[in-house]
Amino acid sequence: MTATPAKTGPVTSVARNRTVRQYVARVLFAVLMTLVGVLFALPMVWLVLAPFDATPTLSLEWPDWTLDNFARLAENPYALRSIGNSLILGVGTMVIVVGLGALAAYAMSRIRIPGRDGILYALLLLSSIVTGTAAMVPTFQIITQLGLINNYVGVLLVLAGGILPTVIFILKDFMDSIPKSYEESARLYGAGPFRILRDVVAPIARPGLAFISIWTIVQVWGNFLVPFILLRSPDLQPAAVLMYTFYTESGQADLRLISTFALLFSAPVLIIYFVVNRRYGFRFHGGIKS
Amino acid sequence: MAGITATQLVKEYPGGVRGVDEVDVEIRDGEFFALLGPSGCGKTTLLRSIAGLEAITSGSLVIGDRDVTNAEPGVRGVAMVFQDYALFPHMDVGDNIAYPLRIKRVKRDERRGTAAKVADGLSLQGLIERRPGQLSGGQQQRVALARAVATRPDVLLLDEPLSNLDARLRLEARTFLKELQRDLGVTTVFVTHDQAEALALADRIAVMRAGKLQQIGTPREVFQRPNNTFVAGFIGSNPMNLLPAQVRESRLAVGDATVSLPPGTEQLVREGQDVVWGIRPEYVRWVTAEEAGAIPAEVSVVENLGASVLIVVNAGDRKLQVAVPEDQEPAPGDRGWIVPQLSKTLLFDAETTERIG
Known part of the structure; x- marks a missing residue:
């Protein structure tokens, strides 16, 4: 006991030194992270401020507040329609992808096929080619042969084909985690496969389906290449392609239109996300087995 | 229905x-x-x-x-x-x-x-x-x-x-x-x-x-x-004792000890046949004084089951489990005798494992 007071002096000063060093390290870390954060936030701030600036430039500055840009955008005959077109393409692809993806993933999850995982991985790898640049010429030729150029059916087919493998891959994982006894139980009461999918599997895989829906819409919303190549008429173009046409007469990018349109362009995706998240929620009902 | x-x-x-x-x-x-x-x-x-x-x-x-x-x-x-x-x-x-x-x-x-x-x-x-x-x-x-x-x-x-x-x-x-x-x-x-x-x-x-x-x-x-x-x-909360044995002169040689054949099996076995002798631990008594049909044994392990005690005994080179009421609990190392209840003993064929009687 007598040795304790003698020892506390150096111990506490060492401890104090350590706390000071920790404190400084944390402050430095916070400052660094703030700088990185600001760097990432700058484009977002530009996205929000530039549309309200009478003369937006590529640099970030306090706007000369005005709503003229929105009025000008409303005068453009294609701008609002293109947002609608994007919605049609996004929702259309989503319906195809979620419908077919759920069926395929369920089958893939429950039926034993030799080399099943190999098939899935191969599809996943190949899918990045379908919507990618490399396959654009053959894709264009196929769609031309099918007579589906300048037709939403063609765009939907190509987009859905490119997205489906990833969707099947993700959904299969969700369905693998659903205990088989749920379905067997339903089967014993006389439910067929579609009935089981609807009553048991789909509700339990709902968070997965909700995620896939949003993800698909976001993918289609931002896709430029496929609709750009397969659609001809300006009044069919989705927003991502239309933005490409906003130039002034002198060939300069029209930043007033582009910034305003960009803000409008990003809004629906955010709204969809919040609505779906509220409506379906990313909850997961696990199995009960203790 | x-x-x-x-x-x-x-x-x-x-x-x-x-x-x-x-x-x-x-x-x-x-x-x-x-x-x-x-x-x-x-x-x-x-x-x-x-x-x-x-x-x-x-x-x-x-x-x-x-x-x-x-x-x-x-x-x-x-x-x-x-x-x-x-x-x-x-x-x-x-x-x-x-x-x-x-x-x-x-x-x-x-x-x-x-x-x-x-x-x-x-x-x-x-x-x-x-x-x-x-x-x-x-x-x-x-x-x-x-x-x-x-x-x-x-x-x-x-x-x-x-x-x-x-x-x-x-x-x-x-x-x-x-x-x-x-x-x-x-x-x-x-x-x-x-x-x-x-x-x-x-x-x-x-x-x-x-x-x-x-x-x-x-x-x-x-x-x-x-x-x-x-x-x-x-079957049974304590598994039945199953001991290899041999028929000798209308009796059963279990290791060093001999016991009577289970009642009614005399005609079903032949001299020298290898059999398995079965008796449930609950049907074996542990006694401290020798009596007719008793086999000398030594207690090696004692497991408490609440109202009864399961003891493992060595009888010659064979091990048996015996269920003993709680107030007769022996200690490991105790020597005594075990007495099987003859009417509850069973005989199995050593090759086919089927019950003989």
Whole structure:
């Protein structure tokens, strides 16, 4: 006991030194992270401020507040329609992808096929080619042969084909985690496969389906290449392609239109996300087995 | 209500492994029937074959007076409670119980009414609106039972019904199951690896091993007259002592000691035959003074079982288990004698392991 007071002096000063060093390290870390954060936030701030600036430039500055840009955008005959077109393409692809993806993933999850995982991985790898640049010429030729150029059916087919493998891959994982006894139980009461999918599997895989829906819409919303190549008429173009046409007469990018349109362009995706998240929620009902 | 008849039932998996191997079994109408065996013996496969969840490779299956060998599960009139209960987590208790009725396109009000009635019968009042995740294990089991009996099935199948409950709840649930089965009078087949559970619940028990039936009989029959050494060792809370022995001059040489042949087996064995001598630990007495038919032995291990004590004794080079009342508990190292109750001893063929007598 007598040795304790003698020892506390150096111990506490060492401890104090350590706390000071920790404190400084944390402050430095916070400052660094703030700088990185600001760097990432700058484009977002530009996205929000530039549309309200009478003369937006590529640099970030306090706007000369005005709503003229929105009025000008409303005068453009294609701008609002293109947002609608994007919605049609996004929702259309989503319906195809979620419908077919759920069926395929369920089958893939429950039926034993030799080399099943190999098939899935191969599809996943190949899918990045379908919507990618490399396959654009053959894709264009196929769609031309099918007579589906300048037709939403063609765009939907190509987009859905490119997205489906990833969707099947993700959904299969969700369905693998659903205990088989749920379905067997339903089967014993006389439910067929579609009935089981609807009553048991789909509700339990709902968070997965909700995620896939949003993800698909976001993918289609931002896709430029496929609709750009397969659609001809300006009044069919989705927003991502239309933005490409906003130039002034002198060939300069029209930043007033582009910034305003960009803000409008990003809004629906955010709204969809919040609505779906509220409506379906990313909850997961696990199995009960203790 | 219906009986179940399986004839030469085989379930073969790809690769030639037989989960169920030429099983013949007749389960009577209204019977509480147990399929008992160690894990991997095919008892669950047999149950699932009856349910129709496994395709039968060969043989036939009749439920009631209908051949359902290749029938879809939904038309067999069977209901099943799974080991994990398989309650749908996204439906409340009422919807879970009423789900079979929903498939049969019964109207919603009628469905909820039936569900409430069945739930009342299984003391689930006030839980109708809950989700399965909010229930205790015992409640979940009763919901699963309620869902199974809501459609008034001909046959009720239970896969390890008590294994997910804790020990105390299990005894309660056991009584509850037995009452429920008697009240409904429904033909019930349940699978278990716990011999005590099978003895306590079942009217008759089928003991299985490696896909094959070993014995079918009442709990008393399989306990007292096991068909072979496997059943003898599997049934009973303390496994039967099974000691290799040889017939010598109408007596039995067990190691260094000799004992009398079990009554009535004198004509069934021949001189010099290798046999297995079986006696349950409960039918052996431990005595400290020599008497007729006693074998000298030394205590090596003492296990306390509460009201009784299980001791392991060395008699010559053989080891035996003996159940001793608590007030006669010996200490390890004690020497004494063991006295088998002759009328309870059994004799098995050493080669075929079948019971001789």
